[in-house]
Amino acid sequence: MNGHRARAKPPRWIIILFCLIFVSLISAYLYPPKWYSVDWLPPIAWELTDDEFASRVVFRDLLSMPLVQPKNPKIAFMFLTPGSLPLEKLWEKFFQGHEGRFSIYVHASKEKPSHLSHLFSGQDIRSAKVVWGKISTFEAEKRLLANALQDPDNQHFVLLSESCVPLHNFDYVYDYLMGANVSFIDSFWDPGPQGNGRYSEYMLPEIKVKEFRKGSQWFSMKRQHALIIMADNLYFTKFRLYCKPGFDGHNCIADEHYLPTLFTMIDPTGIANWSVTHVDWSEGKWYPKSYRAKDLKYEILNKIISIDENFHVTTDAKKVQTRRPCLWNGMRRPCYLFARKFLPQSLDKLMNIFSNYSVI
Ligand SMILES: *[C@@H]1O[C@H](CO)[C@@H](O)[C@H](O)[C@H]1NC(C)=O
Ligand SMILES: *[C@@H]1O[C@H](CO)[C@@H](O)[C@H](O)[C@H]1NC(C)=O
Numbered sequence: 001m002n003g004h005r006a007r008a009k010p011p012r013w014i015i016i017l018f019c020l021i022f023v024s025l026i027s028a029y030l031y032p033p034k035w036y037s038v039d040w041l042p043p044i045a046w047e048l049t050d051d052e053f054a055s056r057v058v059f060r061d062l063l064s065m066p067l068v069q070p071k072n073p074k075i076a077f078m079f080l081t082p083g084s085l086p087l088e089k090l091w092e093k094f095f096q097g098h099e100g101r102f103s104i105y106v107h108a109s110k111e112k113p114s115h116l117s118h119l120f121s122g123q124d125i126r127s128a129k130v131v132w133g134k135i136s137t138f139e140a141e142k143r144l145l146a147n148a149l150q151d152p153d154n155q156h157f158v159l160l161s162e163s164c165v166p167l168h169n170f171d172y173v174y175d176y177l178m179g180a181n182v183s184f185i186d187s188f189w190d191p192g193p194q195g196n197g198r199y200s201e202y203m204l205p206e207i208k209v210k211e212f213r214k215g216s217q218w219f220s221m222k223r224q225h226a227l228i229i230m231a232d233n234l235y236f237t238k239f240r241l242y243c244k245p246g247f248d249g250h251n252c253i254a255d256e257h258y259l260p261t262l263f264t265m266i267d268p269t270g271i272a273n274w275s276v277t278h279v280d281w282s283e284g285k286w287y288p289k290s291y292r293a294k295d296l297k298y299e300i301l302n303k304i305i306s307i308d309e310n311f312h313v314t315t316d317a318k319k320v321q322t323r324r325p326c327l328w329n330g331m332r333r334p335c336y337l338f339a340r341k342f343l344p345q346s347l348d349k350l351m352n353i354f355s356n357y358s359v360i
């Protein structure tokens with residue numbers, strides 16, 4: 001009898017052993033070791049992952065590929081707006097007489113815009129809702145780029161909002177952008193709470209904190225860079241999943257970090273590190289200064305037009321300021337072609353003084 005019972009019931013140590021193995025398997029499944037915390041691996045582990053390697057190969061080819069120069073190169077002006085464009089009349093004045101050298105795309109995220117100008121009517125693209133700070137903002141920018149890339153004549157791509165105004169006449173803007181050998185994508189290193197404070201370790205291993213950058217979303221870029229954005233799934237997915245308001249205790253704003261980080265990583269000398277769209281943060285508020293009709297004077301615009309060094313300040317306690325000359329193909333030139341934010345009420349005043357400031 002005893003012998004039978006002993007065979008039917010395994011000894012206690014076997015049960016304990018099984019339990020231990022079971023528990024460690026479960027915990028290994030639930031808490032997989034993060035590879036970046038493993039420090040005994042040889043240095044090869046710090047090199048590119050398979051996905052990164054694949055992406056870099058595609059990016060490198062896109063960057064070195066000579067693009068076919070179209071007979072009539074155009075600039076794509078892409079408007080990201082909730083609805084109608086209150087300053088459309090001013091833009092019409094800017095574009096008039098330059099047909100064939102530009103294309104217009106309008107992404108209206110809230111309501112169908114009604115256009116006053118024939119240059120704008122029929123230029124609305126299929127749009128979707130945009131929530132400030134969320135990836136949907138960048139998805140809208142991507143949608144604009146994809147639409148604009150369909151036209152092989154478009155060689156340079158400018159993102160604008162409903163509150164943007166041109167600071168120069170069309171010829172000046174066209175020559176400045178087409179002749180530049182870089183994309184005007186803003187990018188700087190900010191160790192402060194509104195810079196690296198928004199970084200999440202979930203972005204590892206592809207994006208390390210030392211690679212995380214910040215910059216204004218208002219870009220202007222060459223065709224190669226627009227194609228890279230279309231081709232990028234890896235880095236975009238990291239930002240879509242891990243850079244959003246409130247994620248992992250960080251208030252990350254994807255459209256202020258994705259492009260600066262991506263291009264500083266893959267083509268640092270191909271971007272200017274400043275944006276050609278001026279905005280005034282000097283009031284130190286959560287939002288930039290808005291110009292009303294009564295604030296507007298020729299002198300104010302002229303002051304913005306004459307700025308020839310770009311300025312960045314970190315958001316940590318040190319508030320480190322960096323000033324760099326705006327270099328256009330190696331030459332010092334004014335930094336800005338556009339400015340924001342101008343309220344709808346400022347239209348008449350702008351129309352009145354545009355002929356003055358647009359000749360500079
Ligand atoms: C932009 O900044 C990067 C470093 O982040 C630098 O390598 C590059 O030369 C800068 N671009 C220009 C045009 O100065
Ligand atoms: C742009 O032109 C300047 C001046 O010729 C040169 O120093 C710089 O390396 C060029 N940048 C690129 C990306 O070709």
Ligand SMILES: *[C@@H]1O[C@H](CO)[C@@H](O)[C@H](O)[C@H]1NC(C)=O
Nearest residue numbers: 297298352353354355356357
């Ligand atoms: C245009 O500029 C001149 C000075 O250069 C100024 O006297 C004139 O008032 C300006 N016109 C407008 C409409 O601002």
